[in-house]
Amino acid sequence: MSTNEVVVWRANWLILSLAAAVSVMLYLVYAGGLAHMVEIWDRKEEYGHGYMIPFIVMFLLWQKKDVLEKLEFTGAWKGVIVGFVGLLLYFAGELGSHYAAIEYSFVIVVFGFALSMMGKTAFRIVVVPLTMLFFMIPLPNFIFNSLSAYLQLISSEIGVAVIRLFDISVYLEGNVIDLGVYKLQVVEACSGLNYLFPLMTLGFITAYFFTGSIWKKVVIFLSTIPITVFMNSFRIGVIGVTVEYWGVEMAEGFLHDFEGWVVFMGCIGILIFEMWILSKIGGDKLPLREAFGLDFPEPTPEDATVKIRYVPQPFYVLTVLLVVTTVFSQVLPDRVEIIPQRKLFSEFPLKIDGWDGSSETIEKEILDVLDLSDYVMANYKGADGSIVNFYSAYYESQRKGASIHSPKACIPGGGWEIASISEYTIDAVNISGKPLVVRRLVTQKDDAKQLVYYWFQQRGRVLNHEYLLKWYLFYDSVTMNRSDGALVRVVTGLRPGQDISIADERLQKFLSGVAPIITEYVPD
Numbered sequence: 001m002s003t004n005e006v007v008v009w010r011a012n013w014l015i016l017s018l019a020a021a022v023s024v025m026l027y028l029v030y031a032g033g034l035a036h037m038v039e040i041w042d043r044k045e046e047y048g049h050g051y052m053i054p055f056i057v058m059f060l061l062w063q064k065k066d067v068l069e070k071l072e073f074t075g076a077w078k079g080v081i082v083g084f085v086g087l088l089l090y091f092a093g094e095l096g097s098h099y100a101a102i103e104y105s106f107v108i109v110v111f112g113f114a115l116s117m118m119g120k121t122a123f124r125i126v127v128v129p130l131t132m133l134f135f136m137i138p139l140p141n142f143i144f145n146s147l148s149a150y151l152q153l154i155s156s157e158i159g160v161a162v163i164r165l166f167d168i169s170v171y172l173e174g175n176v177i178d179l180g181v182y183k184l185q186v187v188e189a190c191s192g193l194n195y196l197f198p199l200m201t202l203g204f205i206t207a208y209f210f211t212g213s214i215w216k217k218v219v220i221f222l223s224t225i226p227i228t229v230f231m232n233s234f235r236i237g238v239i240g241v242t243v244e245y246w247g248v249e250m251a252e253g254f255l256h257d258f259e260g261w262v263v264f265m266g267c268i269g270i271l272i273f274e275m276w277i278l279s280k281i282g283g284d285k286l287p288l289r290e291a292f293g294l295d296f297p298e299p300t301p302e303d304a305t306v307k308i309r310y311v312p313q314p315f316y317v318l319t320v321l322l323v324v325t326t327v328f329s330q331v332l333p334d335r336v337e338i339i340p341q342r343k344l345f346s347e348f349p350l351k352i353d354g355w356d357g358s359s360e361t362i363e364k365e366i367l368d369v370l371d372l373s374d375y376v377m378a379n380y381k382g383a384d385g386s387i388v389n390f391y392s393a394y395y396e397s398q399r400k401g402a403s404i405h406s407p408k409a410c411i412p413g414g415g416w417e418i419a420s421i422s423e424y425t426i427d428a429v430n431i432s433g434k435p436l437v438v439r440r441l442v443t444q445k446d447d448a449k450q451l452v453y454y455w456f457q458q459r460g461r462v463l464n465h466e467y468l469l470k471w472y473l474f475y476d477s478v479t480m481n482r483s484d485g486a487l488v489r490v491v492t493g494l495r496p497g498q499d500i501s502i503a504d505e506r507l508q509k510f511l512s513g514v515a516p517i518i519t520e521y522v523p524d
Helices: 013-043 045-051 053-063 077-096 099-136 141-165 193-209 214-222 224-246 253-279 313-331 364-370 407-414 466-479 500-521
Strands: 007-010 171-173 176-178 183-185 305-308 355-359 374-381 387-395 417-431 434-445 448-458 461-463 485-494
Touching: 013 045, 013 077, 013 099, 013 313, 045 053, 045 099, 045 193, 053 099, 053 193, 077 099, 077 313, 077 466, 099 193, 099 313, 141 171, 141 176, 141 193, 141 224, 141 407, 183 224, 193 214, 193 224, 193 253, 214 224, 214 253, 224 253, 387 500, 407 417, 407 434, 407 448, 417 448, 417 500, 434 461, 434 500, 448 466, 448 500, 461 466, 485 500
Parallel strands: 007 305
Antiparallel strands: 171 176, 176 183, 355 374, 374 387, 387 485, 417 434, 434 448, 448 461, 448 485
């Protein structure tokens, strides 16, 4: 054979038939998880870009067509291992009804099939485009909520700094910006995640096409985070300035949404400017037009020798594993979640051992974010005039994305600084036959102080650690077929100079009356 001979490889009917069969089985196995993912794309604008990602990935793979067709696919047994791990994750997600696990499993199994067919050499060419598939998967809710709360606080602080540059008097309390004539609340929708996720995806694509050094690619991708945070904060600041000079309508309706589009386009502009700077420095200087290379595949040489690809053994083995998974997924009965009987919080007593309560309600906008099933919020006054705020949020199911919001993440949004946090055992109060162990927070706002106890009451367990909560949520979904549970929180204020032990005694006295009845509303 001549050394100049060009060999290209073509798939035959067997490979195409197997690829079609694998695609059908993947659909049968993952239809529920993928449908949930698309539902999130529809419902949350932070993930609306997810529709584009499969098409972008297909384009990036097609772009490497001329390189891939000249490589022999040798297969790799590591692909079977990757695929097997992905299928195990699928079963874990199905048993625990954890959609994120199912969705990540889908991408991992796709990786496994690609590696088991192509082998290491060819897989290296497609691994970066395939990695983009992870960007279409919504984050687990507890991560999303914590990240959103953190970004709301940062955006509020920087936004207020921008407003003050215009010599405007403004007061910041958590994520509420008080302009006097108008209170601008930096809610979840203003956290910047609706810019961050699409911009990170765009940054990944631009870094992939950028022909500079690896460190430049990394800088381009990671820089999308501070760019988004700064620009979103700048947008909040601009809204505050325009409200001050042109009225509150500048913070609402079309103008509010239009400002969002302007900010996102500004983020893209900064990203392009950054690439221009990077293309001018280092030992690999190039004009931006050349540094950002968007090449199309070269046509197949007309005199190329055509060879037929064969199916590597690892691909057959992984296909058999998928067949077994498909059979199990279709014949196993659907798990119907157990929703236990309980009293509604509307029946929760307002008189408890000498404490007289008055009910409070939560605004609809906040309820939409919390996505809870039932709640109670009430202020109880003791015989000495002291006040204890009692709040409990109940979730009858946490399988479909709804999840408990931790006070540790939400309290700073109200302007309260967490001065101390610890685990605290209350021997005198028992729930489900065990001493109550709570998370104890001392919070402060200016000269005011509050003492906060909270815990997560979940299917007969009392937990006070957020990540342990997630583990038992998964474990109980598998073993008990339940995912119900509640957050319970009590808060009391301290007068200036008052000893913290007085507040501890007050909350413990109140909880001694609540403990005997709480399981009627939060079942074991």
